[in-house]
Amino acid sequence: MSQNVAVIGLGSMGYGMALSALREGNRVWGQDISPKRKAEFVVEGGETTPLPDSLDVVMVVVLNSAQTEEVLFGEDGIAAKLRKGAVVLGCATVAPEFAKDMEARCNAMGILYLDAPISGGAGKAALGQLSVMASGSQDAFDAARPILASVSETVFELGDHAGPGSAMKAVNQLLAGVHIAAMAEALTFGMTQGVQPNQFVDVISKCAGSSWMLENRAPHIVDGDYSPRSQVAIWPKDLGIVLDIAKTTGFDAPITQSALAQFKAAADMGLSGEDDAAVAKTYARQAGLTLPGE
Amino acid sequence: MSQNVAVIGLGSMGYGMALSALREGNRVWGQDISPKRKAEFVVEGGETTPLPDSLDVVMVVVLNSAQTEEVLFGEDGIAAKLRKGAVVLGCATVAPEFAKDMEARCNAMGILYLDAPISGGAGKAALGQLSVMASGSQDAFDAARPILASVSETVFELGDHAGPGSAMKAVNQLLAGVHIAAMAEALTFGMTQGVQPNQFVDVISKCAGSSWMLENRAPHIVDGDYSPRSQVAIWPKDLGIVLDIAKTTGFDAPITQSALAQFKAAADMGLSGEDDAAVAKTYARQAGLTLPGE
Numbered sequence: 001m002s003q004n005v006a007v008i009g010l011g012s013m014g015y016g017m018a019l020s021a022l023r024e025g026n027r028v029w030g031q032d033i034s035p036k037r038k039a040e041f042v043v044e045g046g047e048t049t050p051l052p053d054s055l056d057v058v059m060v061v062v063l064n065s066a067q068t069e070e071v072l073f074g075e076d077g078i079a080a081k082l083r084k085g086a087v088v089l090g091c092a093t094v095a096p097e098f099a100k101d102m103e104a105r106c107n108a109m110g111i112l113y114l115d116a117p118i119s120g121g122a123g124k125a126a127l128g129q130l131s132v133m134a135s136g137s138q139d140a141f142d143a144a145r146p147i148l149a150s151v152s153e154t155v156f157e158l159g160d161h162a163g164p165g166s167a168m169k170a171v172n173q174l175l176a177g178v179h180i181a182a183m184a185e186a187l188t189f190g191m192t193q194g195v196q197p198n199q200f201v202d203v204i205s206k207c208a209g210s211s212w213m214l215e216n217r218a219p220h221i222v223d224g225d226y227s228p229r230s231q232v233a234i235w236p237k238d239l240g241i242v243l244d245i246a247k248t249t250g251f252d253a254p255i256t257q258s259a260l261a262q263f264k265a266a267a268d269m270g271l272s273g274e275d276d277a278a279v280a281k282t283y284a285r286q287a288g289l290t291l292p293g294e
Numbered sequence: 295m296s297q298n299v300a301v302i303g304l305g306s307m308g309y310g311m312a313l314s315a316l317r318e319g320n321r322v323w324g325q326d327i328s329p330k331r332k333a334e335f336v337v338e339g340g341e342t343t344p345l346p347d348s349l350d351v352v353m354v355v356v357l358n359s360a361q362t363e364e365v366l367f368g369e370d371g372i373a374a375k376l377r378k379g380a381v382v383l384g385c386a387t388v389a390p391e392f393a394k395d396m397e398a399r400c401n402a403m404g405i406l407y408l409d410a411p412i413s414g415g416a417g418k419a420a421l422g423q424l425s426v427m428a429s430g431s432q433d434a435f436d437a438a439r440p441i442l443a444s445v446s447e448t449v450f451e452l453g454d455h456a457g458p459g460s461a462m463k464a465v466n467q468l469l470a471g472v473h474i475a476a477m478a479e480a481l482t483f484g485m486t487q488g489v490q491p492n493q494f495v496d497v498i499s500k501c502a503g504s505s506w507m508l509e510n511r512a513p514h515i516v517d518g519d520y521s522p523r524s525q526v527a528i529w530p531k532d533l534g535i536v537l538d539i540a541k542t543t544g545f546d547a548p549i550t551q552s553a554l555a556q557f558k559a560a561a562d563m564g565l566s567g568e569d570d571a572a573v574a575k576t577y578a579r580q581a582g583l584t585l586p587g588e
Contacts (some may be wrong), residue, residue, distance in 0.1 A: 022382065171481075186472075194457070
């Protein structure tokens with residue numbers, strides 16, 4: 001079923017989702033602050049002219065809640081232009097309360113809202129194989145199902161209202177961020193004891209100390225390749241969101257705080273635009289170690 | 295090839311290794327401070343009478359370096375009674391420098407030493423499917439090969455002298471301990487946002503936030519089952535060893551310190567003898583949450 005789809009934010013995730021939506025035969029409009037990204041998207045068969053009145057689906061794939069709110073309800077916001085029954089997918093990592101607020105404000109305008117944060121990285125986005133941690137009304141799920149089928153491999157259906165999707169995403173980001181920083185801590189600690197990074201990957205990825213992030217990111221350090229698949233900059237933002245949510249209930253998250261401090265240190269070293277495995281450089285500098293490729 | 299094997303320490307790991315050695319047709323002597331454990335081992339076909347002069351292999355499966363040294367070189371130490379060419383496998387988690395010292399002292403007495411810390415838990419020990427992070431001389435490996443084949447599925451050969459095996463084990467323990475505590479932090483954080491523990495396991499184990507320890511330990515929390523497969527008490531010990539090693543080179547390991555604090559808090563709550571997943575109880579108490587089964 002061909003639909004009229006808008007993708008707001010053609011970053012590495014949004015661009016891949018837009019391509020996946022195109023590939024399935026939808027008409028897809030892409031919006032981004034970068035003219036270059038939009039021009040590339042047109043070459044791929046996408047559209048960027050003013051959004052039509054006839055949109056069925058809007059996927060908001062921006063950085064955070066402030067951008068999500070601006071896109072939907074700011075000056076020139078999209079929500080006011082959508083037809084009744086259109087569905088908005090909120091894909092940014094945001095607080096559950098914010099997702100609930102977006103749902104309420106959309107519903108008040110006759111628009112459906114699916115709390116739909118995404119996981120899997122740029123590669124999976126381009127292949128239409130993301131995981132979506134989704135929650136929302138039955139109507140929102142029904143309206144979103146075709147586009148979810150285009151962009152994702154797995155849809156976790158986590159509840160009948162906005163909030164639980166974003167809560168699960170925050171839980172996942174807590175662990176993902178901690179595991180990247182812990183991997184960096186362990187890899188560099190090993191180096192102080194003569195364990196080479198390639199040996200670290202070979203052995204630990206087969207042992208009880210392994211994690212999804214270790215298997216995915218530690219090879220970047222072995223290769224000395226910090227071209228960003230996922231940037232350091234993601235983690236001060238996402239772990240900050242986790243801690244903001246935790247603060248609302250007085251929950252202490254000391255390990256998250258400790259990992260956040262490492263990513264902030266990496267950002268302070270000017271590494272925000274590098275692959276997030278570059279958090280290892282903060283440890284290497286402290287310990288006087290030379291990482292592969294340096 | 296049947297050998298004469300001694301297993302010093304019939305805890306959950308040592309007992310399983312002793313059974314695996316028996317199953318492969320070796321004569322196996324077990325020693326433990328618990329008469330009950332020794333009696334059980336005799337029922338299984340093991341021996342506990344004074345150790346014979348004709349031992350080929352001694353596996354030292356005790357708690358730490360102090361116990362390892364006492365067993366080998368203390369009053370009534372085993373090293374003095376071994377024939378030339380017998381091999382000692384040091385299986386406790388110890389500092390690399392300590393392992394080197396044990397190797398030197400054994401070699402000076404004409405005994406071989408394999409730095410051979412183990413990973414995999416009691417279940418794998420009983421099945422003869424442990425992972426061994428081994429380093430030592432060619433002669434030590436050659437002498438240990440038959441018993442390694444009996445007790446392990448994977449032997450990582452990490453160097454031609456003692457030290458690298460223990461270094462890799464410390465790296466693994468750093469990550470394993472951090473991942474257990476981070477899992478507990480994330481699971482309980484999720485509960486404050488309405489994510490149920492079973493939902494947490496179902497979703498996160500399939501996402502980028504997963505880890506070996508999450509998949510293995512989080513179900514214990516879902517089941518409310520804290521019967522010890524691996525005890526809380528392991529982690530103040532093993533993360534303490536990691537930090538002691540780190541201190542020798544001035545390496546900062548802030549995430550490890552943060553995880554250690556959680557296990558110490560669990561020990562202070564009287565949970566040392568429970569399964570290490572019980573570290574979640576420290577978070578639950580702080581946040582006023584009720585875990586499954588409580």
